[in-house]
Amino acid sequence: MSDRPRLLVTRRMPDAVTARAARDYDAVLNPEDVIMPPETLLRAAEGKDAMLICSSEKITAELVAALPDSVRIISTFSVGHEHIDVEAVKASGRAVTNTPEVLNEAVADLAILLLLGAARRGHEGQSLVRDGRWNRWHTTMLLGKDLGGARLGILGMGGIGRAIARRARGFGLEIHYHNRRPLPAELEEGAVYHDSPEALAAVSDFLSVNCPSTAETRGLVDAAFIDAMPKDAVLVNTARGDIVDDDAVIAALTSGRLFAAGLDVFAGEPDLDPRYRGLANAFLLPHLGSATFGTRDAMGFCCLDNLDAFFAGKPCPTAL
Missing domain, CATH: 3.40.50.720 (NAD(P)-binding Rossmann-like Domain)
Structure with missing residues (x-):
């Protein structure tokens, strides 16, 4: 059994981000890029230590309350975080991060x-x-x-x-x-x-x-x-x-x-x-603001930097 943190990646990521996640985590990926409804997301989160999500995943207070206890941090591949009830996540004792500045x-x-x-x-x-x-x-x-x-x-x-x-x-x-x-x-x-x-x-x-x-x-x-x-x-x-x-x-x-x-x-x-x-x-235009090769890689790396810091017992660089 791997001693690496167990990570759920809810959407398909750029290749470099996927490669790093697979190298450093026991990562469950979503190569088909299927958007998960809440019940599917909760099932996929079972046994995971962390979630790397996008704005397509709505992390409501109700979903936070139903999350498996194993999930300790949620990292969103976005600057905006209106899709997350940040206070509910923090009140549950979990960390939550985003990706400011890099885009x-x-x-x-x-x-x-x-x-x-x-x-x-x-x-x-x-x-x-x-x-x-x-x-x-x-x-x-x-x-x-x-x-x-x-x-x-x-x-x-x-x-x-x-x-x-x-x-x-x-x-x-x-x-x-x-x-x-x-x-x-x-x-x-x-x-x-x-x-x-x-x-x-x-x-x-x-x-x-x-x-x-x-x-x-x-x-x-x-x-x-x-x-x-x-x-x-x-x-x-x-x-x-x-x-x-x-x-x-x-x-x-x-x-x-x-x-x-x-x-x-x-x-x-x-x-x-x-x-x-x-x-x-x-x-x-179809929401292309951050759509460059370098920027999307940087966003994913920011997510992983936060996860790396969290599991190393250090402050997350861009905690909410």
């Missing part, structure tokens, strides 16, 4: 892609070319929005928000932001703080949503928020889909109140609101 640069890159794709009508341009409808050029064809001199509002100026700000300055955007509290001047790097989401909305020619999904932020970007923004603003969301009110965003895109939106995340994904698909001014 900041990849998500910031994608946010800029969404911003440019929305501002410069990327979906419409691609459709013209791919559908064979591009038959001539003219001076007012698919005119988009200039970035230089415009104001970018960043809703949530954590590591990802600051990485976006660094990139956006290169395009000549003026950076504004809202956090629960102002950043130290050395982290602001000249960005202008606004003490409320509504104040930020009023100056956001472009808005990037980068805050976590919490009880306070769900539905924050609603009709009133959008109405406070300058007309023809562009909305970008790489955080969580439930931070925006789909009805409000779709109505604003349909009416022209918003010029465009670049969205990588959706409420209920992958079952997004189907009305988005019919909007020419919606530039849509």
